[in-house]
């Protein structure tokens with residue numbers, strides 16, 4: 001059985017098109033499937049739309065979360081409720097074309113890959129958003145511990161064994177494409193051009209994208225902390241040299257009334273310390289969040305035949 005997980009947050013306008021294209025694509029390969037729409041606390045008519053489609057096709061299931069938890073949590077919720085042997089993740093805004101599923105499916109069943117991800121060979125759509133994605137991947141490529149992530153997003157199919165491995169990682173701060181690469185197994189890809197979203201405004205606001213990017217960087221890179229260390233060391237060396245200079249100047253009697261240099265060093269050291277405190281604080285905060293150990297999401301209701309009656 002194939003399970004496809006699709007997170008939905010206020011996408012009422014495109015659900016018809018999404019369901020039509022996804023169902024057509026999946027039914028061209030198998031009749032044994034379920035599509036789990038995870039309603040991530042939508043405040044528009046998305047939920048009604050989804051349930052209406054469920055009335056027509058019982059293979060459509062709806063997992064309704066208690067509020068908006070963000071799309072990485074929504075994907076996790078969907079994966080945890082999926083019962084298929086092959087499990088997929090796909091964005092609900094048709095930026096990931098559902099028509100790619102048969103090709104990914106074949107790679108798993110015929111070529112025996114454990115994970116097949118969509119690899120973007122290009123992007124259509126908003127220049128600013130694409131630019132921010134490219135910038136993020138440029139940084140991540142250079143400082144992340146995981147390589148070759150730049151063209152992969154959430155879009156993927158995987159075998160049960162890989163999905164279980166993904167879900168075995170219980171960390172609260174999640175960047176699923178990174179975790180998916182991290183778990184290993186035999187991974188392949190299928191190339192595609194990422195479309196613009198079909199309708200509506202992006203639901204990942206710049207703020208949410210920024211926090212996703214920092215999740216990725218802080219959980220898959222040691223660079224920020226190494227950066228502190230390097231800059232701190234350089235700063236120490238420079239000021240040791242400066243200290244020696246000051247002493248020599250004092251001893252040989254040409255000490256200048258140098259309040260500007262004093263002020264400069266105070267500014268410089270002060271600002272470095274603030275930056276470092278910020279970075280350290282980020283790690284402490286992340287540690288705190290992990291140790292709070294709160295559930296990633298709460299389910300309001302799972303519309304599934306087994307549970308509904």
Ligand code: UDP
Nearest residue numbers: 007008009040070071091092093202203204
């Ligand atoms: N999404 C979600 N919760 C959120 C934000 C987004 O479930 O808090 C869903 C959204 O409905 C869409 C997918 O996640 O199906 C990707 O969102 P979007 O297209 O806004 O992100 P981007 O394309 O910028 O990555």
Ligand code: MG
Nearest residue numbers: 091093095197
């Ligand atoms: Mg999108």
